[in-house]
Amino acid sequence: xxxxRHVNFHPDEWLVGASVLxxxxxxxxxxxxxxxxxxxxxxxxDARDLAKLCNITQERWARIRGILLAKGKLRLVxxxxxxxxxxxxxxxALNRTTTARKTGTTGGQNSAISRQKRGRVSNDNSNLxxxxxxxxxxxxxxxxxxxxxxxxxxxxxxxVEAEFDRWYRAYPKRVAKGQAEKAYRTARKAVxxxxxxxxxxxxxxxxxxxxxxxxxNPATWLNGQRWLDDGLLQGSQRTGNRQASTLxxxxxxxxxxxxxxxSNQADPKTNPAWRNF
Numbered sequence: 001x002x003x004x005r006h007v008n009f010h011p012d013e014w015l016v017g018a019s020v021l022x023x024x025x026x027x028x029x030x031x032x033x034x035x036x037x038x039x040x041x042x043x044x045x046d047a048r049d050l051a052k053l054c055n056i057t058q059e060r061w062a063r064i065r066g067i068l069l070a071k072g073k074l075r076l077v078x079x080x081x082x083x084x085x086x087x088x089x090x091x092x093a094l095n096r097t098t099t100a101r102k103t104g105t106t107g108g109q110n111s112a113i114s115r116q117k118r119g120r121v122s123n124d125n126s127n128l129x130x131x132x133x134x135x136x137x138x139x140x141x142x143x144x145x146x147x148x149x150x151x152x153x154x155x156x157x158x159x160v161e162a163e164f165d166r167w168y169r170a171y172p173k174r175v176a177k178g179q180a181e182k183a184y185r186t187a188r189k190a191v192x193x194x195x196x197x198x199x200x201x202x203x204x205x206x207x208x209x210x211x212x213x214x215x216x217n218p219a220t221w222l223n224g225q226r227w228l229d230d231g232l233l234q235g236s237q238r239t240g241n242r243q244a245s246t247l248x249x250x251x252x253x254x255x256x257x258x259x260x261x262x263s264n265q266a267d268p269k270t271n272p273a274w275r276n277f
Contacts, residue, residue: 020071167200174218
């Protein structure tokens with residue numbers, strides 16, 4: 001992924017999600033997220049470089065890194081640090097850039113084609129009128145109504161492949177990837193990628209440290225619609241494509257059900273998490 005200059009940032013979601021962190025942990029967290037955005041993807045888990053960029057000692061960084069990983073704020077994948085929300089926002093930014101580039105290219109082409117067509121229509125009409133006046137032939141037209149292309153189905157395209165890769169990395173058991181991808185595409189017809197990813201991350205935390213033989217295969221988990229399990233995504237909307245717009249709709253920054261409870265989460269008097277501010 002290339003250099004991304006702009007990503008969407010939701011301050012309300014950030015404030016509630018980061019309220020479980022202390023000031024130094026929060027500072028390192030936003031720094032690492034900014035580095036992921038700047039890099040266009042996961043960054044190397046280099047203690048010396050990251051400690052220097054966070055302006056702290058390596059010992060202090062090691063402690064904070066452990067906390068961020070334990071709380072699910074960061075994930076370690078193949079020696080790289082990443083964050084699920086960062087990956088989603090980077091994908092959206094890349095799609096915006098690609099769409100804008102295509103629009104700029106085809107826009108100029110379409111304008112030139114339209115001018116050419118207008119010129120041909122004008123000339124053709126003049127010829128037809130003259131021909132009709134002389135009685136040589138009748139008026140004709142080659143006009144064809146414009147057709148609209150149908151929207152792409154939710155189970156096709158490279159975006160779903162990228163979404164599945166992120167989900168597969170988050171799921172605690174990686175076997176039978178082909179069957180898992182097929183089951184994921186089926187699941188995507190019923191639920192959005194954000195919900196599936198958060199559910200996989202929540203499930204991974206729930207089974208951490210337990211015997212792996214009791215963890216279902218990815219395809220089995222998806223076919224069983226396990227993202228609907230009670231308590232797995234407490235307080236989250238599980239189906240439909242949507243974007244969180246209030247503090248009651250918390251995306252990937254809120255990684256554990258206990259971090260946000262009820263509709264009074266934004267009230268400092270009733271939500272203990274806000275006491276860290």
